[in-house]
Amino acid sequence: MEKCLSDILPIMAVENDCILSKMGDITVAFSVELPEIFSLGEDDYENLHQAWVKAIKVLPKHSVLHKQDWFTENKYSPDKSAKRSFLTERSDSYFAGRPFLDHACFIMLTKKPAQRKPVNSMFSSLIRHSIVPAETLDAEQLRNFLDVCGQFKRILEDSGMIKLTRLRDHELTSSRREFGLIERYCSLSEKKDSRLFKDISFSDDIKIGDQHLQVYSLGDVEDLPALCGSRITYEKYSTDRTKFSIGFAGSLGMLLPCNHIYNQYVFVDDSAKTIKKLESKRLRLQSLSAYSRENSISRDATNDFLNEAIGEQRMPVRAHFNVMVWGREKVELKDIKNMVTSGLAQMDAVAKLESAGAPQIFWAGIPGNAGDFPLNDSFDTFATQASCFFNQESNYRSVAPDEGFRFTDRLTGRPVFLDPYNAPRAQGVSSNMGTLVCGASGAxxxxxxxxxxxxLYDQGAHCVTIDIGGSYRGLCDLVDGYYFTYTETNPIRFNPFYLPDGQILDTEKKESLKSLLVALWKQENDAYNRSEYVALSNALQGYFDHLKESQEIFPSFNSFYEYLQSVYIEVLRSHNVKDKDFDVNNFLYVLRPYYRGGEFDYLLNATENLDLLNTRFVVVEVDAIKDHPVLFPVVCLLCMEMFLSKMRKLPGVRKVLTVDEAWKAIAKSGMAEFLKYAFKTIRKFNGVPIVITQELDDLISSPIIKDAIINNADVKILMDMRKFLHKFDKLQDALGLSEKEKTILLSVKKEDREIFVGIGGQIMKVLRNELCPEEYYAYTTEGRERVMVIEYAEKFGSMEKGIVELVKDKQQRA
Ligand SMILES: Nc1ncnc2c1ncn2[C@@H]1O[C@H](COP(=O)(O)OP(=O)(O)OP(=O)(O)O)[C@@H](O)[C@H]1O
Ligand SMILES: [Mg+2]
Structure with a gap:
């Protein structure tokens, strides 16, 4: 017998953003944003669970909470509209088509009219309808119910982890282009925007269009796990010292890798009535207990239930959970069955494959029709236990591709874009963009x-990198940046005294020069007093005034030195400045090596190539001098000074200073104060300082460094730390990691290219740094591979062409 869906659909109308069923039930629907999977800790799950219980408690009697989680297979498709760089284009085509599971969660709150007959398997609106009762038409009742829905929403959102958005009429019913929720369910459409009408057939099994649907239900106490909780330990990411949490029902959610819908129902009845009914059942069993052991066991169970309900003030409810799966071929369903069974086994539950009851259960799953659920398929429990079975997690969220860095999610390798800088600052999660990267060698x-x-470069940033070991060579060549390898015979020359056209000596520049001079002059523990500060400040001002008067003098350290020697000494003398206030001779003596004829006279007196700053990508490689006690820190310092002046000149542009290991020498040489000053200034000008280190010991040994770097790095990128497990406490202490951060961090696996990203102590997640072959060869730090890339680049004329050919060759050989 064929019927038209619109004739038998249990939904009468969608009006005022409510669904009205033909039985008179009113339903309000929300779309729900759940927390990202693998980002919650034990306490989070507990809080989340509490929030659910509290929210259920506000529901009035004769209402139903129907939570419907959709997990649908999808494939990644990159956004090709914008202009893309070589590597973006390559990685887009590499990741295109990668399968992942989409997740959407909806909550339907249904209020049944009080006198509505309870539905069981024998009687359902699928079989016949009735006339809308008067109560449904009562405006007062509706208002009360809407109030309750508002409270429900607020309680959940107060947990800070869930967001509910009321679904509007047009989202519930279909439009020309898009399916509304109701029709999407009825046609089991995996995508929102595909409108294809389908038949529903309830003959041997449920068929919707060409899809076979199966329902696995948890509707019987016997099938349920003996124990349930808000969380469960996820062994794969746990260690001897940490227990990684996922939601109790996680294995039926994101972790069940097939198309499915997870329906969760909580039916709130009149609890006084329920208790009364159970009381009489208990009495009945009591009198029958003499006849059989089963009866006495049932009596005890009922008794326990009643004790818990009254003793612990639990809210008795009825509950039902089911997983709907579908496949185009029946054979597919076999594999899916195994997946569902093992998913349930993980929570220690047994699945029941519904056969005769399936159509009714499917029918009740229609959004707005939860009131039609056959109650004999549900079981008695408490709100506390029922909400353990809720799916609590969703997919990784992603920002727009041009706003973040592409990583991939942990579960499926789908590209997700992370913005650790702008968004968290706007939300108040972080207060700076300082980034600390820490991990063992080779991590x-x-x-x-x-x-x-x-x-960042592709997004328009200016990047200066100080590196030991040549890790940025390939990238620098690719973007046509300025790559400088520092050797003693070919040193980089700076000139911090040179002001490009149009620049004047402002306070910032003066401050920066002063800090530089102090760093060259004093050791960390040397006292530096106010009078010296004033004297240096005056000297700089005097020198720049002097330059203005005598145009023929070229600004450089040499002429500054001479100015001090000839003019400024006299000024000091005339002002009667004592040596203890400013010992100019000591100053001149200590800084002598940087003056003409001195050992390092080239460093501060460059006459050409002074405007490195227009190059957007600069790498200074300082491997050759890394053991030089003076040269090395001073060069690093000068690079930073160069960066600082770049920052002042380029307002509104993102500027990134990366120091890969090199900061260590600065710290050791007693120039930590400058580092601190530099980092403070970078922050002030919205720059991004990135510090990379293998070991934290060096970082925390100096309080100044700790303060400058760790305490001001709201963004932490940490690698696989299992190697440091034996001294993890120290590391945890140094980085100020919470227990939750520790648990998540210790789940990071190097072999999967995973990294931990923590932002402001609030956002923490593990992502994968999966690279497409072209990216890999552009970045590789492996010596042999790097040589090969350079050879190819030379052979084919450019880095880009070289990489393309290299990847082609490799793929052919594979
Ligand atoms: N995301 C990745 N994809 C593929 N290979 C990777 C990835 N990350 C690292 N590798 C491999 O590991 C090697 C070492 O990585 P890398 O140079 O980044 O380590 P590191 O932490 O900087 O080590 P060090 O402290 O010694 O500088 C790389 O040359 C590469 O071969
Ligand atoms: Mg490295």
């Missing part, structure tokens, strides 16, 4: 930073 730090710098 992938440089590869991550290459990827981040490349993305």
């Amino acid at each position: 992938g730090k440089s590869m991550v930073i290459n990827h981040i710098l490349r993305t």
